[in-house]
Amino acid sequence: TPGMVSAGEKYGFGTTATAEEIQGWDIDIRPDGKGLPAGEGSVADGEELYEQLCATCHGLFGEGEGRWPVLAGGEDTLTEERPVKTVGSYWPYASTLYDYIRRAMPFTAPRSLTDDQTYQLSAYVLYLNEIVDEEFVANKDTLAAVEMPNQEGFFVDPRPDVKNNRCMKNCADPAKLQIVGTLQGVTPVGHFVEGADAPAASHQAQEEKERSL
Amino acid sequence: TPGMVSAGEKYGFGTTATAEEIQGWDIDIRPDGKGLPAGEGSVADGEELYEQLCATCHGLFGEGEGRWPVLAGGEDTLTEERPVKTVGSYWPYASTLYDYIRRAMPFTAPRSLTDDQTYQLSAYVLYLNEIVDEEFVANKDTLAAVEMPNQEGFFVDPRPDVKNNRCMKNCADPAKLQIVGTLQGVTPVGHFVEGADAPAASHQAQEEKERSL
Amino acid sequence: GAMTATTFAGTAAASKNLPPMEPSWGRQLGAGVVDKPYGQPSAYEKEVVRRTVPWLTAESIASISMTPIQDLKGIITPNGLVFERYHAGVAQIKPEEHRLMIHGLVERPIIFTMEDLMRFPSVSEIKFIECPANGGMEWKGAQMEALQFTHGMLSCCEWTGVPLRVLLEEAGVKPEGKWILAEGADGSHMSRSIPLEKALDDTLVVYAQNGEMLRPEQGYPLRLLNPGWEGNTSIKWLRRLEVGDKPWYHREETSKYTDLMADGRARKFTFVQETNSVITNPCPENPIVKSGLIEIEGMAWSGRGKIKQVDISFDGGVSWVPANLKGLVLDKALTRFSLVTKWDGQPWLLQSRAIDETGYVQPTLGQLREARGTNSIYHKNSIHSWKVEANGGVKNVQIS
Amino acid sequence: GAMTATTFAGTAAASKNLPPMEPSWGRQLGAGVVDKPYGQPSAYEKEVVRRTVPWLTAESIASISMTPIQDLKGIITPNGLVFERYHAGVAQIKPEEHRLMIHGLVERPIIFTMEDLMRFPSVSEIKFIECPANGGMEWKGAQMEALQFTHGMLSCCEWTGVPLRVLLEEAGVKPEGKWILAEGADGSHMSRSIPLEKALDDTLVVYAQNGEMLRPEQGYPLRLLNPGWEGNTSIKWLRRLEVGDKPWYHREETSKYTDLMADGRARKFTFVQETNSVITNPCPENPIVKSGLIEIEGMAWSGRGKIKQVDISFDGGVSWVPANLKGLVLDKALTRFSLVTKWDGQPWLLQSRAIDETGYVQPTLGQLREARGTNSIYHKNSIHSWKVEANGGVKNVQIS
Ligand code: HEC
Ligand code: HEC
Ligand SMILES: [Ca+2]
Ligand SMILES: [Ca+2]
Ligand SMILES: [Ca+2]
Ligand SMILES: [Ca+2]
Ligand SMILES: [Ca+2]
Ligand SMILES: [Ca+2]
Numbered sequence A, B: 001t002p003g004m005v006s007a008g009e010k011y012g013f014g015t016t017a018t019a020e021e022i023q024g025w026d027i028d029i030r031p032d033g034k035g036l037p038a039g040e041g042s043v044a045d046g047e048e049l050y051e052q053l054c055a056t057c058h059g060l061f062g063e064g065e066g067r068w069p070v071l072a073g074g075e076d077t078l079t080e081e082r083p084v085k086t087v088g089s090y091w092p093y094a095s096t097l098y099d100y101i102r103r104a105m106p107f108t109a110p111r112s113l114t115d116d117q118t119y120q121l122s123a124y125v126l127y128l129n130e131i132v133d134e135e136f137v138a139n140k141d142t143l144a145a146v147e148m149p150n151q152e153g154f155f156v157d158p159r160p161d162v163k164n165n166r167c168m169k170n171c172a173d174p175a176k177l178q179i180v181g182t183l184q185g186v187t188p189v190g191h192f193v194e195g196a197d198a199p200a201a202s203h204q205a206q207e208e209k210e211r212s213l
Numbered sequence C, D: 001g002a003m004t005a006t007t008f009a010g011t012a013a014a015s016k017n018l019p020p021m022e023p024s025w026g027r028q029l030g031a032g033v034v035d036k037p038y039g040q041p042s043a044y045e046k047e048v049v050r051r052t053v054p055w056l057t058a059e060s061i062a063s064i065s066m067t068p069i070q071d072l073k074g075i076i077t078p079n080g081l082v083f084e085r086y087h088a089g090v091a092q093i094k095p096e097e098h099r100l101m102i103h104g105l106v107e108r109p110i111i112f113t114m115e116d117l118m119r120f121p122s123v124s125e126i127k128f129i130e131c132p133a134n135g136g137m138e139w140k141g142a143q144m145e146a147l148q149f150t151h152g153m154l155s156c157c158e159w160t161g162v163p164l165r166v167l168l169e170e171a172g173v174k175p176e177g178k179w180i181l182a183e184g185a186d187g188s189h190m191s192r193s194i195p196l197e198k199a200l201d202d203t204l205v206v207y208a209q210n211g212e213m214l215r216p217e218q219g220y221p222l223r224l225l226n227p228g229w230e231g232n233t234s235i236k237w238l239r240r241l242e243v244g245d246k247p248w249y250h251r252e253e254t255s256k257y258t259d260l261m262a263d264g265r266a267r268k269f270t271f272v273q274e275t276n277s278v279i280t281n282p283c284p285e286n287p288i289v290k291s292g293l294i295e296i297e298g299m300a301w302s303g304r305g306k307i308k309q310v311d312i313s314f315d316g317g318v319s320w321v322p323a324n325l326k327g328l329v330l331d332k333a334l335t336r337f338s339l340v341t342k343w344d345g346q347p348w349l350l351q352s353r354a355i356d357e358t359g360y361v362q363p364t365l366g367q368l369r370e371a372r373g374t375n376s377i378y379h380k381n382s383i384h385s386w387k388v389e390a391n392g393g394v395k396n397v398q399i400s
């Protein structure tokens, strides 16, 4: 009867994926090494490739050109006012490096690297961060075995972590309120503030004035 | 206290409209003549003006050129398969004619007529419909006094007028179902039916095939 | 759905973009943010547009276009696809110079700027708007070969504005005031008489649709919205509201938008859009492409309130099964219904029948014709029929 | 409102378009129907656009833009204004060649075409999407001078698609399956690990927004939607879902989208967008232009469910009055609040404080900073403060 479909019945839409189809798209890597392909790459080969493909944005030493991401350094800055979060200072797992370079880098030509090249670049970025030495050769065993400095630095979200009360009256001492104004001239407000304009939102203005992020 | 606004208090937004401001915009006419301005217009003057401003679309005799609206004729067609609803055959009040010409005609130059011209054209369209004779001069008294043929032809919406039941089974005799298909080739379906296309939706195709509206 | 009419198989089989290959779009960068400060649909959705039937009117400036409801999902109509109805084309109004005048039988006649109106507390409501001529081409027989043309004079948006009641209280309606004339600022100065009762009930004066300011096509910067009533009463480019003691009997409520009965007499002030429904999947534009399970889906709406139930028939109305309502069920808004079933090539005579919260049951075409004849043009809300053929094709038919 | 920042008076006074004159648009015809088969906003609404803050990112292809929430009404964000977040720009995907692969710990790995996905029964739900970095520029101090930049990484649409649960049942998740990796087809191949629990709860795989197919900017033709969770988990241009027994710890869930605490340790899998609210009228872009009655209006939202209550303070949090919720109050959707009051030039320190159905009360900035320091970038949902000055101007301030 129309309108009568047995519970639990499958729709049967789509086609079964073949092993070959899956393999081409199954690019992800996990901390336990699952997903790492065959092949290998040395720090030395990585250096050459990095200078060719990566240094223009990320800097020769991973220091980052202009506002492009910094890839190395930042040790012991995580409690500072301006933490520098890099592969070395922040990332918990080396597998993430292989995974991310493979899926997203180089920025302008994602998915263009071979598996070996990705091992080379992973090895070199680890080397730039002084996590491996110059003899290091990355492969699916050695990379999965790398221990990252900040591996223990993460814990599961404990929110809700803050408990406000629904106070309605006398919730604060009006005499003691501290009011801090906006840092002016760093956001583009030319569309509604007369006189204000885009220059205020340029990178230059920001470098002088930016407080955070 | 914030959040406390006395009930019934007015917002006081906007400005009071002056009599002059109102007068310029208060263009509407009612069947009882309310809204009709001073001035007047004869059938004879109307004829000249109509031929100048209206006949290209509505035809010399109000018969309508091409698909432009018919303004005259259609008496006694309201029960026919293809009723011709015009000022003469259908409209209940002459005031509507003055009102509509004043607010919307001529199509390409709305609000361009003087009050006298509007009287002239109202008189002439009534004359085309044989509702007034050639001596007729429209003004706020004579126009309000015109009795239209179909004045009694309207009654207030009695809906809901049809009562269907929520029958679920054996609601009709399957053997007696009459299925009538679509008149093909009058709607533009070239965007999803291969081979079908816009020509089928042209005015010409329609004139040959159209069943209704 | 938006893409069902396209053939996927052919091109795809030969493509370098299918697994296990990395598609071309995964190997390159796309445009950055604010490349389009105001976004557009994908270039692949070009077919999802408003369409008109040229022969319906003398030309496009006093005409109508239909929403591609065959391609829409959920209950919101995106602003770019809301159906159009013009009597003098789209007015291009400078919002700073637009005014709403309220006068007539009031204590204090007022002129509002847009800024004044937007200072009032606002309300936002999801409501359908439908032209009473929706489906009207089919009184005498089926002649529209596509859902967009049989039911597309219909849209549903979230509208924001001020209850007309609030503005009338501001002006102070005199005790003699019983009707309101609403008038547009466009070249047609479209005018309709609205009973004060409706105006004080749920009529809104709106300036926004789906979050942003009204589109020019929908009356920018201001329109009336009479929820559940024929669309033409919701005057666009609204500039004037006059309170009077009697209706005006203007051209759009005498010559047009009156319903001619078989006996030659006509109904006037036929405001309400009664309960209606239509199946959107399958439909002529969305044929069934494969055997197996299928979701019969559609939309129902009622100008008198909420949809309570929709039933579906597969055999031309002989027997019916209840469908499920899905998503939000709101007052005077489009409401989705759904029924999952199986199709294995059997011919169907598909119908949907909506029931609203007043208990009104959507009538058959036969019942409507019996009560009204075939000349009434407007308010054809009868049960609609699709013939599903053995190849999955869908045709508009009438069953009696 | 969209137009409050413009000066009306000057130009208008001298205009021939004001009563008693007949405006120019009443004396002419406008464009006819289907002049724009897909419509656009009025030319007078050019300022209502997405905007970015250039210095936030190296360039626009891996960047973010903000929705002009200061100009929006109601709860629906029109598709053209939904905020953007890209890691490799907007992918331009041929829908016929797009595939969704589900594999990993499943009985039967499947590849779906768009046509396959659109055959499943669909659901449509109004849900907000917010970037967890919304407001994140303000942890250390107020630096954004406009509402669009303090809270504009936020939109709310009606989304249509298939519950992920249905697709997972189709593939048959093995008992060991506990996490799902979702991956995009764009150049960044953005990837996030989603707990199976969420996937089986309310996660959707969506192909339409506000009635029409997804915009390219929002992942055309397919995206994930994790209601109430940080926007980046709702992977756009979705092409792959792998079921696994553990999370993947990819770049977007380690290097990014983890929240660094004052002690140097960081929170991971901080998915929920907690209860938040902001006043949209007045705000920096919508100063108070006249004394008298004013509707204080704003929006509230919670990733944990419905909004239950919003309070407003005029004195920087010393005392509070309850506001009214208005319109639809939906699960994980924007919800409007409102309070009508009077302003006669007195300075205000305006705040809003939302409470959701779990009883969670939106915290103060002080409380958040005390718990988390100022380096956590994400999830800054604290009570926001606007300083209303004697001239009606509104400034972004922080109060402690
Ligand atoms: C044209 C500029 C450019 C080039 C060349 C480039 N990158 Fe990147 N890289 C970026 C940008 C931009 C991001 C951040 C993207 C985002 O956040 O979406 C990034 C991010 C990264 C990150 C993550 C940084 C973090 O802390 O999260 C790594 C690792 C990386 N790139 C490695 C490489 C490698 C290896 C190469 C060479 C094969 C390379 N990049 C080439 C621009 C570039
Ligand atoms: C360029 C074509 C054109 C010209 C010239 C024109 N009209 Fe019209 N007229 C129309 C159209 C189109 C309509 C219908 C408009 C609509 O429905 O929105 C119409 C409608 C009418 C109607 C209402 C018909 C009905 O049955 O409802 C009247 C009366 C009328 N015109 C009178 C006039 C007069 C008087 C003039 C000259 C001053 C005039 N028209 C000039 C095109 C024209
Ligand atoms: Ca994998
Ligand atoms: Ca070093
Ligand atoms: Ca009047
Ligand atoms: Ca005659
Ligand atoms: Ca289509
Ligand atoms: Ca503005």
Ligand SMILES: [Co+2]
Pocket: C132, C230, C257, C258, C269, C270, C271, C272, C378, C379
């Ligand atoms: Co009607």
Ligand SMILES: [Co+2]
Pocket: D132, D230, D257, D258, D269, D270, D271, D272, D378, D379
């Ligand atoms: Co988070």
